[in-house]
Amino acid sequence: MARSDIEALGYLGLQVSDLAAWTAFATQVLGVQAVGRADGGVDLRLDAYAARIRLHEGPLDDLAYCGWEVRDAQALDALESRLAAAGVESQRGGPALAADRRVIDLISFRDPEGTVHEAFYGPLQRTDRPFVSPLGVAFKTGRQGLGHVVLSCRDKAAMMAFFTQTLGFRLSDHIRTEVIPGRPMEISFLRCNGRHHSLALAPVPIPKKIVHLMIEALSVDDVGRALYRCLDQKIHLSFTLGRHSNDEMLSFYPVTPSGFDLEYGWGGLEVDDETWHVVTHETNSAWGHTFQRPPRPQSRRQSDGVS
Incomplete structure (x- = not known):
């Protein structure tokens, strides 16, 4: 490779x-x-x-x-x-x-x-205008990049060949599980730096190209605060708080205004290429990350208070 x-x-x-x-x-x-x-x-x-x-x-x-x-x-x-x-x-x-x-x-x-x-x-660095989080959050980026993105795919074999053989991504591991009950699949996780994965490929039957994107906070408390902001604002969580089995990320998944998920996490595993070996997991998470179906839209009669 x-x-x-x-x-x-x-x-x-x-x-x-x-x-x-x-x-x-x-x-x-x-x-x-x-x-x-x-x-x-x-x-x-x-x-x-x-x-x-x-x-x-x-x-x-x-x-x-x-x-x-x-x-x-x-x-x-x-x-x-x-x-x-x-x-x-x-x-x-x-x-x-x-x-x-x-x-x-x-x-x-x-x-x-x-x-x-x-x-x-040659990305532009705005050291003249330092990053200022409106909520005081610091994010893990640097040489590990923005975070990760999960892409949906119909032909996973072709996508794996493209990213590993043509682009040179390294395979970290696979998860073979039912992320959503009743929908078994194998998700593959690919890396290009010390972050466990910058890209994952998931054969999920959805119309969107993106399954989710992940950003990682530097403090577990910032994950907790973000979780409770979502609860206070009644933002639907596709997956509750949990820790993933493979990259050990502690995270939760709010639904974005575009309808796809965003993983908000902390504590992701860093990979050493010299000692890492490919493994397989049969569960998406060590604990938590319970899937929550989106609420059904109310009928007009219900929203008008008519039962």
């Missing part, structure tokens, strides 16, 4: 239908910093990077693109050549797109299921 030039999940782009709801959720629940853009979008910051999550207004309420960071121009050229050798078409982003993404240069390409990915180097 080729060593990956990709070093971290650098940023995500989301197309969202309700920018105001997302901005409120991000700042008042998650504790990330929101910065408005001249084009009407919103940049969400978790650290010194100018943007870790870009909110674009649109109807999809889904993932628009994943941005993967490489070390430098030589690494970007090497990745471009590897994609070409594998028969994967890629395009240079050009100065305008690079300026929009706040990077020096980038290429874009698609995975076997059509999701757009971007590889970039």
